[in-house]
Amino acid sequence: MRDIFLICILLGALPLALRHTYAAVLLWTWVSIMNPHKMAFGFAYSFPFAAIAAGAAMVSMVFTKDRVKLPSHPAVTTLIIFVLWMCLTTAMGFDPDGSFEQLKKILKIQLMTLVAMAALQNRKHIELFIWVNALSIGFYGLKGGLFTIQTGGNGTVWGPAGGFIEGNNELAVALIIAIPLLNYLRAVATRPWIRLGLLVLMVFSAIAALGTQSRGALLAISAMGLVLWLRSDKKFVSGIAVALLAAALVAFMPASWNQRMNTINNYEEDGSAMGRINAWRFTFNIANEKLFGGGFEIYTPDLFAQFAPNPTDLHVAHSIYFSVLGEHGYIGLFLFLLIWWFAFRTAGQIRKEARDRIETQWLFHLAGMCQVSLVGYAVGGAFLSLAYFDLPYNILVVLVVAQRWLRDKRWETDHDGAFGSSVPVERMVKNDTMNPVRQ
Known part of the structure; x- marks a missing residue:
């Protein structure tokens, strides 16, 4: 069926x-x-x-x-250069034939990323794109949240078979990235039942993220919560609410969950954590040895015997930063970080340009929530191999297309003055009750 x-x-x-x-x-x-x-x-x-x-x-x-039409944007240019560099590092890697399979998968994703940047043109396109991304992950948040409540937090929430988020840790970071997108949709929704439904979905997604038993997720959701609090206009009230919700969620989780989270402070005694550190040093040594990195297929016993401090402790890097470093060298890591620096800077530029007019307040809130998502990815991704996962690149798509839309509108203003004659934001009603102008 x-x-x-x-x-x-x-x-x-x-x-x-x-x-x-x-x-x-x-x-x-x-x-x-x-x-x-x-x-x-x-x-x-x-x-x-x-x-x-x-x-x-x-x-x-x-x-x-x-x-x-593909936008002219430094993040787009850097992404294309990064993709070309990955092609080169694959050819120059330790196992070009084995690495080519992973390269083909990544090329498909990045090709569609560029197609999305070219095809999405207006607010309707952007918000439909956000709905699809947020609800695709939110489905597993609802499912995982119900499972966590049903099992009293004793079960482990897993992602769908196949793909990037099959593992519990990967799903946790995906949920954390999606929660700010759900919050944006809640903020601009005009129907109370939609707002309530999205709020419930956010809470269940947070419960599911804890239910994955992921330590990286706890760090990422803490960082995301801090940025959300900093974005809040009512820091005292929102701080109390977040603290109470966090305390209730942590109190609900079983003692085994608390014991696992406490290993963050005693990582030296945890075999999994030390295995990751060994893998990080392994990728660092490869990058020092090879300008182009080792390609995608580097996590093999032979290479660990050559480059790892502990050659018998074989692990993948479990980090977006160290995996890119080992696979594509320092140049690859620089390009990767530059993409996300441009993304975060673009969000800041959008917030600055959009905050003063009621017609663009939706962009002000959207860019802020995208920044929160990127913080969750930057922190959670430090402990997971999600360097090529679609969802963060889709946030990049949203920011690039949103900035193009905003600047196209300002170009129209220069010619007819219509955009500039709008009501100033100081006269608009509170965001939670406003009905934004749709473009």
């Missing part, structure tokens, strides 16, 4: 996807982030949903009458 249902969704969406590239991007995003076919039990499990969605995007780019 699930197989037929998913095929019906695909067949129903394909005509629209073939006419409009943005619709094909939404279909691809749903399939690649949520992996709904991995919850089926028949032919749909291995059906090429993602390939069909990507193919529809390529066809629609040729025949669509919609505007499709």
Whole structure:
């Protein structure tokens, strides 16, 4: 039944996807982030949903009458250079043939990232894209939150089979990245039942993140909570509310959860933590030895025997920073960090440019929540191998496209003055009750 249902969704969406590239991007995003076919039990499990969605995007780019244009942005340029550098490091790596399989997977993701930047043009496109990303992860937040409550926190929440977020740690960081996006959608929603539903989904996602038993998730959600508090206009009230909610969630979790979290302070006594540190030193040694890094296939006994301090303790890097360092060298790491620096800076620029007009207040809030998501990714990703995960790059898409929309509007203002004659933000009602102007 699930197989037929998913095929019906695909067949129903394909005509629209073939006419409009943005619709094909939404279909691809749903399939690649949520992996709904991995919850089926028949032919749909291995059906090429993602390939069909990507193919529809390529066809629609040729025949669509919609505007499709890649923005001129330093983050876009850096991303393209990073992808080209990965191609070079694959060819120059220890195992080019083995690394090529991972490279093909990453090239597909980054190609669709660029297609999304070219296809998404207006507020409707941007917000549909956010809905698809947030709810694709929020589904597992709701499911995992219910499971955590049902088991009293004694079970471990896992992600969907296959893909980047199959593991408990990876799912935890994905949930943490998605929570600020859900909060943005809640803030701009005009219907009370939607706002309430999104708030409930945020709470269940936070419960599910704790239920993954991930120590990195605890650090990431703490960092995200701090940034959310700093973004709040009512710091005292919001601080009390967050503290009470955090205390209630932690009190709900069993003693075994608290014991696992306490190992953060005593990492020297934890074999898993020391294995990660050994892997980090391993990637550091490879980068010192090879300008191009070792390629994707570096976590092998032979290479650990050559570069790791403890050659018998074989682990993957479990860090977005050290995995990129070992696989693509210092130049690759610099390009990777530069992408996210541009993303965070773009969000700051949007907030500065959008805060003074009621028509662009939605962008002010969106950019702020994107920054919170990026903080969650930066902290949680320090302990996970999620350097090539779609969701953070989709946030980059949102920021690049949003800035283009904002600056296009300001260009129109220079010609007709319409945008500049709007009501100043000082006269608008409180954000929680306003009905934003839709563009």
